[in-house]
Amino acid sequence: MDNGVFSLGLKLEDESKWLKNIIVYAVEGEIPLRHKVRLRTDMNRLLSLLFHQGVLDEQFLQLQQLQDETSPNFVSEVVTIYFHESEKQLRNLRNLLLDREMWDYVKLIIHLNQLMGSSSSIGAKRVRNICAAFRGAVEQNNRSACMRALEVLEHEYCYLKNKLHELFQIEQQRVLGDAVRYPGVLHP
């Protein structure tokens, strides 16, 4: 699991490549259509993959529908909050499970419910479902199943976070590209 700090920055090598592209575009005055199309296609491809894998569901699309020129960063804002909150919950869960003696089942359920709820609200289907399975294990007092569930949950959460980062990176590139073409339209 990464260090838990959410960062939307591009990786260093991507940045320099992107800067180069921007200079080229500034000089040429135009984004090659093939590049725009590629970015669009990349985003769609990634989204399709995530849907196909069951990582995301239609609620994520719903969030995208809520994003427009008046709220141009809505999805990334909500997802950022989700990451922040989720990592808190995951830490809570892990701490509760570290207790060798008695597990606080009530607290476990509370945290799981919270994580489940927010996952469902952003369309993070797989994470949500694992929370449900985890909750079942807690209700059955099945300690080993709980431990396994936590591992799976952390793994799935990491995967989701990485993929959503990727998605936002592609989107950022698209926005930057548009900004070069249409100066003054760059969204904060």
Add this chain to the structure above:
Amino acid sequence: MSAMFSRRWRSQPETTTTTTTDVHVLAVDDSLVDRKVIERLLKITSCKVTAVESGWRACQYLGLDQEDKTSPEFVNGLKVDLIITDYCMPGMTGYELLKKIKGSANFREVPVVIMSSENVVARIDRCLEEGAEDFIVKPVKLSDVKRLKDYMFGETRGTIPSADKNNKEEKGSFNKRKLQEMSDNSPPLSLSSSPPLSLSSSPSTSQSPPTSSPSTSPSPPNLSPSTSPSTVSPSNSPSPPTESPTTSSSPQSPSSSESPSSTPPTSPPFSPSQLESPTMRLKVTNYDQA
């Protein structure tokens, strides 16, 4: 377009004065993610939103924590048209908040909608019995909010969208009850033509909503007077009706014995029973019913 853009950027938080036609919603949810989403959903449907994180804060906002000390000016200045609250919250649950609101002199008329990720019929029933206007299963979608706004405050009051034929069984008796009531009654005057509703169960017994004790009549500020008094008593309570079942949920005009224009136990000018409630939406597919 740029004018719209700049106006939005300058728009202030919801506590500033709003025009009387704006619907002001108080949203209560302990989850920050959910608050952000519901806020956006409401704003996109042109509502003003105040979002708070707990039932206690909601009570504070409404002045319910010291109702005996709240001045009329305070209450009059505070225009809340709808309260939408999560069910599961630490401290005060949505259910407890609902009870407080329905027990308050100043805000019992405000419609309260409960949201919950758990589709538990007993929970739904309990909320409706206590006077909740409706119950939305999370995750909340734009179509839910649009429908809610439309049937409570919109121009399309009285319209039943095409029936939800694929009601999942688990939504169960709540939806069946509502569907039952709808099909029991002759088509209301204000309704556009609607296809026959398909019920997945046989007609139940007197499930019709009578006058439940807490009055749940909403008072939308822009209710047009020409709306037919197709008032129906709150469709919410499954408890044994106090009057004859055949008339109690009629959306028709005053010919029914439960005349809408009479007193409390009140029939709000419209009621979710006659209109497609958000909880009747399909969760399976993604088509937009708004």
